Amino acid sequence: MTVNGINIPNASIPPDLQHQVAVTTLDKIYNWSRSNSLWPMMFGLACCAIEMICTAASRYDLSRFGMEVMRPSPRQADVMIVSGTVTKKMIPQIVRLYNQMAEPKYVIAMGACASGGGPFKEGYNVVPGVDKFIPVDVYIAGCPPTPQSLLHGLITLQKKIEKEHIPTTRWYKKEDVVEIPIPVLGPDLFDPRKSELISLETHKPILVEEPVTESGDAA
Amino acid sequence: MSEQTANHPLYYEMANKFPDAIILEVRSGFFGAVVKSQSLLDVAKTLRDAYSFDYLSAVTGVDDFPEDRMEVIYHFFKSIGGPQFELKVFTTRNEPTVPSLTGLYPGAELQEREIWDLFGIKFTNHPDLRRILMWDDFEGHPLRKDWKEPFYEEDVKPFKNRWPEGKARHSENTNPFQDNVQYPREFNPANWTGEADHLMYKSLIMSGEQSSNIIKTDQLVVNLGPQHPSTHGVFRMVVVLEGETIVNLRPVVGYMHRNHEKIGERNTFLQNMPYTDRLDYLSSMSNNFGYSITIEKMLGITPPERAEYIRVMMAELTRIASHVMSIGFLMNDLGAYFTPALYALEERELILDIFEAVAGSRMMCNYFRFGGVVRDVPEDVMKKVKHLVENRLPRKIDELDRYLTKNEIVRTRCEGVGVITSDEAIAFSATGPILRATGVPYDIRRADPYSIYESLDFDVCIRNHGDVYDRYLLRMDEIRQSLRILRQVLNRIPKGPVISGKPQYLAKVPAGESYGRVEGPRGELGFYIVSDGKPNPKRYHVRAPSFINLTGLAQMCKGAKVADAVTILGSVDIVLGEVDR
Numbered sequence: 001m002t003v004n005g006i007n008i009p010n011a012s013i014p015p016d017l018q019h020q021v022a023v024t025t026l027d028k029i030y031n032w033s034r035s036n037s038l039w040p041m042m043f044g045l046a047c048c049a050i051e052m053i054c055t056a057a058s059r060y061d062l063s064r065f066g067m068e069v070m071r072p073s074p075r076q077a078d079v080m081i082v083s084g085t086v087t088k089k090m091i092p093q094i095v096r097l098y099n100q101m102a103e104p105k106y107v108i109a110m111g112a113c114a115s116g117g118g119p120f121k122e123g124y125n126v127v128p129g130v131d132k133f134i135p136v137d138v139y140i141a142g143c144p145p146t147p148q149s150l151l152h153g154l155i156t157l158q159k160k161i162e163k164e165h166i167p168t169t170r171w172y173k174k175e176d177v178v179e180i181p182i183p184v185l186g187p188d189l190f191d192p193r194k195s196e197l198i199s200l201e202t203h204k205p206i207l208v209e210e211p212v213t214e215s216g217d218a219a
Numbered sequence: 220m221s222e223q224t225a226n227h228p229l230y231y232e233m234a235n236k237f238p239d240a241i242i243l244e245v246r247s248g249f250f251g252a253v254v255k256s257q258s259l260l261d262v263a264k265t266l267r268d269a270y271s272f273d274y275l276s277a278v279t280g281v282d283d284f285p286e287d288r289m290e291v292i293y294h295f296f297k298s299i300g301g302p303q304f305e306l307k308v309f310t311t312r313n314e315p316t317v318p319s320l321t322g323l324y325p326g327a328e329l330q331e332r333e334i335w336d337l338f339g340i341k342f343t344n345h346p347d348l349r350r351i352l353m354w355d356d357f358e359g360h361p362l363r364k365d366w367k368e369p370f371y372e373e374d375v376k377p378f379k380n381r382w383p384e385g386k387a388r389h390s391e392n393t394n395p396f397q398d399n400v401q402y403p404r405e406f407n408p409a410n411w412t413g414e415a416d417h418l419m420y421k422s423l424i425m426s427g428e429q430s431s432n433i434i435k436t437d438q439l440v441v442n443l444g445p446q447h448p449s450t451h452g453v454f455r456m457v458v459v460l461e462g463e464t465i466v467n468l469r470p471v472v473g474y475m476h477r478n479h480e481k482i483g484e485r486n487t488f489l490q491n492m493p494y495t496d497r498l499d500y501l502s503s504m505s506n507n508f509g510y511s512i513t514i515e516k517m518l519g520i521t522p523p524e525r526a527e528y529i530r531v532m533m534a535e536l537t538r539i540a541s542h543v544m545s546i547g548f549l550m551n552d553l554g555a556y557f558t559p560a561l562y563a564l565e566e567r568e569l570i571l572d573i574f575e576a577v578a579g580s581r582m583m584c585n586y587f588r589f590g591g592v593v594r595d596v597p598e599d600v601m602k603k604v605k606h607l608v609e610n611r612l613p614r615k616i617d618e619l620d621r622y623l624t625k626n627e628i629v630r631t632r633c634e635g636v637g638v639i640t641s642d643e644a645i646a647f648s649a650t651g652p653i654l655r656a657t658g659v660p661y662d663i664r665r666a667d668p669y670s671i672y673e674s675l676d677f678d679v680c681i682r683n684h685g686d687v688y689d690r691y692l693l694r695m696d697e698i699r700q701s702l703r704i705l706r707q708v709l710n711r712i713p714k715g716p717v718i719s720g721k722p723q724y725l726a727k728v729p730a731g732e733s734y735g736r737v738e739g740p741r742g743e744l745g746f747y748i749v750s751d752g753k754p755n756p757k758r759y760h761v762r763a764p765s766f767i768n769l770t771g772l773a774q775m776c777k778g779a780k781v782a783d784a785v786t787i788l789g790s791v792d793i794v795l796g797e798v799d800r
Binding site: 042043044045046047049050051053054057058059072084085087088089090092093097113117119120121122123124125126127128132143144146184185186187188189190191192194195197198199201202203206 | 352353354356357358361368369370371372390391395396398399400401402403404405406407408409411413415445446447448452453473474475476477478481482485493494497500501560561564565567568581582583795796
């Protein structure tokens with residue numbers, strides 16, 4: 001990697017030193033080094049995980065971008081690639097894993113299912129998009145996205161990281177970063193943040209002309 | 220329908236034997252026996268012991284709403300091959316109970332749990348009747364016809380215009396919670412004290428098994444998964460350990476339950492084809508194959524000869540791609556991190572190139588149609604396949620073989636680990652490499668031939684020890700046999716059309732039912748379809764080999780070390796898309 005990428009524009013460096021010295025800002029060097037050593041979490045959900053493996057394998061070779069270090073532990077990972085359908089049964093674990101990741105952390109929603117439910121959106125056990133619970137940085141289209149589009153997604157994430165500014169980053173703020181409350185598997189999945197709304201809706205008097213919203217057939 | 224009529228004398232014989240219990244049901248598209256639920260066990264025992272129908276392939280339920288009736292359907296086969304024997308049990312919708320067959324056929328265990336979960340049919344004397352795909356506290360039984368999901372729009376597709384007056388209508392906006400959820404009346408999340416998994420831990424403690432160690436240690440429950448690098452997806456094993464020895468194990472599935480069957484019953488017949496790709500996403504062509512032959516049985520059409528050859532070609536390429544990947548990732552589980560898998564993935568990529576060339580997508584091919592395939596294989600792709608089959612793959616498979624098979628670590632980690640005997644494998648309804656590695660030559664391509672497999676020359680591979688090493692070797696053998704099939708296919712493939720008749724968007728499937736099965740890379744992939752003559756299936760069930768192979772997992776793991784559980788799971792080679800559907 002040349003140092004030119006991190007030089008500030010119009011830096012006047014003597015020609016002899018151009019390959020040894022770089023004049024840059026703290027933001028730039030900080031972002032440059034972070035964006036080129038993104039460690040994804042080794043975390044596959046569904047079909048897209050197979051394409052993620054292919055991306056890491058020899059033909060597409062993720063390591064060209066400094067991302068080959070797949071970490072099974074969330075504590076060591078920078079990017080969570082949500083690769084596949086997010087189900088209600090799995091979302092508590094996904095949120096827990098996200099909470100366990102150390103800052104700075106990024107999320108890529110890989111494929112149609114993780115982005116918005118995809119072909120399975122209407123399913124009763126499917127969360128229509130992982131962004132209902134955790135913040136997503138990059139969405140990748142496709143079902144499943146090809147390895148090329150995953151690479152494109154990761155490069156997009158790199159570009160996003162390069163634009164970050166230390167004083168405004170989430171993880172250097174004085175106040176604590178609030179953890180996302182873990183969704184609970186009740187009679188159906190519920191988000192603790194929505195408790196009041198749920199309680200309000202389920203205690204509403206039933207209007208006669210409206211169809212009943214409760215599940216039709218209990219055990 | 221010749222293969223379905225082959226067993227008819229037996230149905231009459233059984234009906235004579237149990238005049239009070241069995242009623243033959245004959246109508247167009249269906250021929251089978253209906254058993255009274257109180258005599259189900261006797262009939263099944265006679266079938267198993269006197270007629271050697273020792274292999275219970277699939278159990279599933281059907282909801283006959285609005286009639287007050289639910290059905291449980293059993294598909295029996297002989298492990299020496301031959302057509303099926305189908306039994307039905309009727310029960311009411313209000314209090315559905317059916318005796319459990321787990322005592323006679325342990326392979327029914329997980330399937331009966333699935334029926335309880337999705338239909339609410341209780342199985343008396345089932346050892347561990349808990350929900351399996353959904354969680355314990357979930358409200359309702361989703362596959363009942365009158366149960367509606369939160370994003371319910373209409374009963375069947377194609378839905379009416381989703382863009383009324385040119386504006387997009389999102390399901391989120393029609394739901395009061397702006398999400399895919401619904402709650403019973405009077406439900407208050409603040410008072411919720413339910414605890415996930417309490418029933419499972421209870422059942423593990425209840426089973427109270429002890430190892431025969433002289434030194435007694437405390438039992439420890441360890442959860443492997445659902446996020447674990449070696450579980451091949453979102454699979455969870457709850458293991459009871461004594462020291463490092465596994466005393467008991469429960470597979471916990473459902474983390475990727477994407478409601479394949481509920482969505483499948485809303486879809487039209489053809490709309491299900493791309494969904495089948497996403498079942499076993501490592502072998503989408505095989506899934507297409509199984510689904511299309513099931514529907515073709517009902518439609519009564521046969522594909523033209525060229526299409527049959529193309530289908531077999533694609534299915535065998537899929538098998539190779541899936542098996543090399545399985546071998547590569549078994550090595551991953553043994554600790555050879557990623558290097559063998561890289562070799563395996565390299566070959567898989569070349570096969571995926573062919574799929575991409577013919578179908579347009581690497582993994583989700585959606586290539587088959589009822590009565591053929593969607594488009595012809597171009598000549599230059601044929602050349603690529605030829606090169607792959609005749610030059611590259613045999614060389615590369617030998618290379619893998621040379622690197623791995625005699626490796627000291629592979630042998631010590633795999634030999635004698637995860638043993639299952641042939642009797643146990645049949646009883647647990649295991650299929651595919653698991654069953655054949657125990658010495659049972661049961662391969663549907665030979666046992667109940669479909670497509671053109673009868674005219675092809677290949678051997679059913681078997682190995683005799685039933686351990687992890689044999690499953691590995693068997694997959695190697697099968698790759699070689701697949702190459703043998705492919706060579707014949709490439710030499711013989713005729714010219715001609717690739718689809719019979721005009722391609723149809725709306726298949727007019729007559730009323731009736733059909734159970735079609737193919738030998739997928741992981742075993743018997745079955746589709747059970749009930750049609751009532753409408754454009755959508757009334758019941759759409761997938762008999763997923765990976766799911767049913769898991770029934771025997773606890774048996775394979777008992778007594779092994781905890782590190783071996785990872786290896787054993789790798790050798791069972793599950794794909795979660797198919798396990799959870």
